[in-house]
Amino acid sequence: MTRTPEEAVRGLWRTLSARDYDGIADWVTDDCIYLDMPVGPALAARGPADIAKRLQVGWGGLSAYENHDGLLLSDADGNVMYEHTETWSFPTGEVFTLAFVTVHRVRDGRVCLWKDYWDYGAIMNNAPASWVEGLATADTSWVYDATDEV
Known part of the structure; x- marks a missing residue:
């Protein structure tokens, strides 16, 4: 099945909104870099x-x-910019909505590069202390240094 870059990005974000971690593989390439x-x-x-x-850490x-969903813009080379928001709800009652701009590169109908831009301070100022403290002991087996690739 051939997907447009726009369909690939919207499909990925529908899967993410459902927190369908197994379904991510349908929308990203095997070598996709996310940061x-x-x-x-x-x-x-x-x-x-x-x-x-990585997503399960957050x-x-x-x-x-x-x-x-928000504004989605794409070009003929498969680059897609997606302005959207995410609402995070914590078991302790905190709820906040965070603004994002995400840049994707799509190859053969799947995302091969995914870069999220967001306000670090907004998360740190709104998330409960227990969530922030949990980052220190989170699984980091996923860490990949993409410094020379992006």
């Missing part, structure tokens, strides 16, 4: 399994997560 730009390319993840592990302890 959060506020923390840099030295803490990237590569490939569907490690991307899923979302695993949430009671609810929802992606909200």
Whole structure:
């Protein structure tokens, strides 16, 4: 099946909104690099399994997560910019919505590069202390240094 870059990005984010970690492999390439730009390319993840592990560090302890669609722009080379928001709900009652701009590169109908841009301070100022403290002991087997690749 051939997908447009826009279909690949929207499909990936529908899968993410459902927190369907196994389904990520349907939307990203085996060599896809995912990174959060506020923390840099030295803490990237590569490939569907490690991307899923990386996402579970942030979302695993949430009671609810929802992606909200926004503006999506693409070019003829498969580059897609997606402005969207995410609502994070914690079991301790905190809820906040975080603004994102995500840059994707799509190859053969699947995302091969995914860079998230967001406000680091917004998470640190709104997440409960227990979530922030949990980052120190989180699984980091997924860490891939993409410094020379992005």
